[in-house]
Amino acid sequence: MMPAQPPPDALPFPEDPWEQLDLARGLGLPRAAGPWSYGSAGRTAAAVPPAVWRLLLNDTRTRRRYAENVHQRRPADCWFWLGAISSTGHGKMRASNRACGVSRVVTAHVYGYQLAHGAIEALPGDDPVIAHRCDEASCQNPAHWRRGTRAENNTEYAERRRRLSGPLADVRGAAGRAVAVRDAILRARSSGADVEAAIAAALAEGLGDAPTLF
Numbered sequence: 001m002m003p004a005q006p007p008p009d010a011l012p013f014p015e016d017p018w019e020q021l022d023l024a025r026g027l028g029l030p031r032a033a034g035p036w037s038y039g040s041a042g043r044t045a046a047a048v049p050p051a052v053w054r055l056l057l058n059d060t061r062t063r064r065r066y067a068e069n070v071h072q073r074r075p076a077d078c079w080f081w082l083g084a085i086s087s088t089g090h091g092k093m094r095a096s097n098r099a100c101g102v103s104r105v106v107t108a109h110v111y112g113y114q115l116a117h118g119a120i121e122a123l124p125g126d127d128p129v130i131a132h133r134c135d136e137a138s139c140q141n142p143a144h145w146r147r148g149t150r151a152e153n154n155t156e157y158a159e160r161r162r163r164l165s166g167p168l169a170d171v172r173g174a175a176g177r178a179v180a181v182r183d184a185i186l187r188a189r190s191s192g193a194d195v196e197a198a199i200a201a202a203l204a205e206g207l208g209d210a211p212t213l214f
Helices: 049-055 060-068 107-119 148-159 173-191 195-205
Strands: 091-097 104-106 129-132 147-148
Touching: 049 060, 049 091, 049 104, 049 107, 049 148, 060 091, 060 107, 091 107, 104 107, 107 147, 129 148, 173 195
Parallel strands: none
Antiparallel strands: 091 104, 129 147
């Protein structure tokens, strides 16, 4: 069975570089030449000036496109991203305000955090990170996000990656896990299957049995 394709609104505009967007693979889309520039892509809040963020956050079409690509579940659950996914497992989208001529490829949860809390005013030299308490890189549930520093995020990752179960133990890596969940949701939706069962199966597939004491 062919993997389910994300809805059209999940696709960035044609001029996007595709090296880090897994959608190019298998969809017959052209690849852009040259390396992917994370700095211009808005991987972190500080990569885009606050004034530009405010323009992007105020655009009705961008807000609607973001909401359409979030699979919203119960308040305590992870809300998975259904659009483009980067090599780090994070959601990606093109945010724009065409009336002002502004357009950026941004990380979905960084956009979502500021949609909920307002544009981040980073101090000079500051590089705020929007971390996931749930360790699911594609999660869009605002209750699972925490603003912190890169050092804090690195420390938490180093501590939790040694756990024998949980998202960071997935043998597929963050991107493989996020893509598997996204595709499972889209397939279940299109076929009328149980979406929650599909999510559970996709999450469990990359996790081996933890060793026991006996």
